[in-house]
Amino acid sequence: MIILKKVAVIGLGYVGLPTLVAIHKTGKYQVVGFDIDKKKIKNMKNGISPIEDENVVKAIRKKSLLVTDDENDLRDSDVFLICVPTPVFSDYSPDYGPVESATKVCAKYLKKGCHFVLESTVNPGTCEEIVKPILESVSGLTAGKDFNVAHCPERINPGDKKWNIYNINRNIGSINSEWNGIIADFYRSFVTDAKINEVSCLKVAESTKIVENTFRDINIAYVNELAQSFDAMDIDLHETLMAASNKPFAFMVHWPGCGVGGHCIAVDPYYLIKRAGLAGFNHRFLKIAREINNSMPEYAVNKLMLGLNEMGLSVKGTKITLLGLSYKANVGDLRESPALEIEKCLRKLGADLIVYDPYVDNGIKNLREAIKDSKAIVLATAHKIFVEELLDKLKNSKVRLIIDGRNCLDSGKIKKLKIIYKGIGR
Numbered sequence: 001m002i003i004l005k006k007v008a009v010i011g012l013g014y015v016g017l018p019t020l021v022a023i024h025k026t027g028k029y030q031v032v033g034f035d036i037d038k039k040k041i042k043n044m045k046n047g048i049s050p051i052e053d054e055n056v057v058k059a060i061r062k063k064s065l066l067v068t069d070d071e072n073d074l075r076d077s078d079v080f081l082i083c084v085p086t087p088v089f090s091d092y093s094p095d096y097g098p099v100e101s102a103t104k105v106c107a108k109y110l111k112k113g114c115h116f117v118l119e120s121t122v123n124p125g126t127c128e129e130i131v132k133p134i135l136e137s138v139s140g141l142t143a144g145k146d147f148n149v150a151h152c153p154e155r156i157n158p159g160d161k162k163w164n165i166y167n168i169n170r171n172i173g174s175i176n177s178e179w180n181g182i183i184a185d186f187y188r189s190f191v192t193d194a195k196i197n198e199v200s201c202l203k204v205a206e207s208t209k210i211v212e213n214t215f216r217d218i219n220i221a222y223v224n225e226l227a228q229s230f231d232a233m234d235i236d237l238h239e240t241l242m243a244a245s246n247k248p249f250a251f252m253v254h255w256p257g258c259g260v261g262g263h264c265i266a267v268d269p270y271y272l273i274k275r276a277g278l279a280g281f282n283h284r285f286l287k288i289a290r291e292i293n294n295s296m297p298e299y300a301v302n303k304l305m306l307g308l309n310e311m312g313l314s315v316k317g318t319k320i321t322l323l324g325l326s327y328k329a330n331v332g333d334l335r336e337s338p339a340l341e342i343e344k345c346l347r348k349l350g351a352d353l354i355v356y357d358p359y360v361d362n363g364i365k366n367l368r369e370a371i372k373d374s375k376a377i378v379l380a381t382a383h384k385i386f387v388e389e390l391l392d393k394l395k396n397s398k399v400r401l402i403i404d405g406r407n408c409l410d411s412g413k414i415k416k417l418k419i420i421y422k423g424i425g426r
């Protein structure tokens with residue numbers, strides 16, 4: 001067995017960069033970060049970080065990290081950590097492209113005794129059915145005999161102030177157990193305040209993350225369906241969930257909204273649906289949950305149409321402000337964002353539309369300008385600035401209807417301004 005000296009992190013995004021910094025910080029390894037995005041590498045070499053993580057911003061500013069787009073810099077690595085995206089195509093089928101191309105690049109530099117570790121979220125079977133054949137055919141080496149293939153699913157939560165790469169437990173599985181002990185100890189050298197749990201095989205490791213994220217998707221779908229029935233029954237689901245969540249055991253609250261976005265929850269279930277389908281199992285429940293969550297942007301637009309109806313107005317020609325484009329509060333990430341669906345719907349219906357997201361530069365300077373002259377607002381992202389400042393801006397506005405797609409506003413205070421308030425299940 002070789003001593004692990006050189007570590008290559010492939011894919012320098014919200015997972016790869018904090019990982020690169022954490023490994024570099026140990027001072028125990030020669031570390032190189034590789035990305036195919038030449039502009040991103042150029043910016044980082046000039047001290048500009050592509051993500052907001054403060055440890056990463058500091059390290060990039062100090063230029064203490066070796067980052068490169070030259071694959072030759074991967075030569076002689078003992079560990080390859082693959083942290084590339086696992087998106088879906090427009091038909092929701094898994095897009096293994098980034099994983100396959102990263103694997104093909106690293107395969108050229110595999111050597112006896114090294115470890116190839118996939119961190120990207122994938123369905124069970126990906127390592128053995130997609131990654132391993134590429135590694136063996138390109139390198140001519142045998143996985144499990146000459147080198148290790150491992151899976152250690154990432155659990156980075158962008159913007160989370162409490163949980164980070166150092167204190168989040170990890171699960172790791174390898175092509176066989178003797179290799180797994182070595183790579184698990186490598187993780188223990190930089191994941192300093194958490195457990196590294198060695199599982200029995202690659203498929204169990206791959207399954208843990210996909211189960212974690214499908215768990216979240218179905219629970220959100222559950223409350224999104226409840227929101228529709230509670231709207232029909234005119235019962236405040238938000239208050240009901242607040243009350244239910246004071247149960248100290250066996251209840252984990254989730255919140256209804258105008259949709260589920262992001263590169264994890266909105267995407268991961270399709271990987272499991274696809275792979276289980278190949279094994280002859282039809283994940284009806286996961287599919288229905290996806291359908292419910294994907295229907296929520298339209299549900300929010302329908303509430304807007306009902307509200308405008310009460311005012312004798314139609315969407316067409318009415319000045320409407322869409323607040324928020326990002327899929328998640330207080331970040332500027334549009335991937336799979338439900339707000340984009342809402343925007344598309346409103347434009348199709350002929351709204352005189354203003355779109356404002358403080359994290360997305362689209363020419364609208366501030367919240368006051370964004371709602372100026374608008375009759376209605378659809379809030380799609382619970383950015384702090386909206387929650388804290390919108391009410392005040394409403395007082396002297398022409399706004400007469402608000403669709404609160406994240407149930408994040410004070411409905412009582414808004415109604416006092418004689419503004420029609422409609423939430424999601426509220």
Ligand code: SAJ
Nearest residue numbers: 154155156157220254255256257259260261262264265327
């Ligand atoms: N959402 C709801 N209702 C909820 C929770 C979320 O509608 O109760 C929506 C959000 O608005 C967003 C989408 O779902 O559009 C995803 O939200 P998220 O909070 O799950 O954010 P992500 O996509 O960043 O998920 C990440 C995941 N972390 C990893 O994959 C390592 C996920 O496993 C975490 O559970 C999640 O963060 C988290 O807990 O914040």
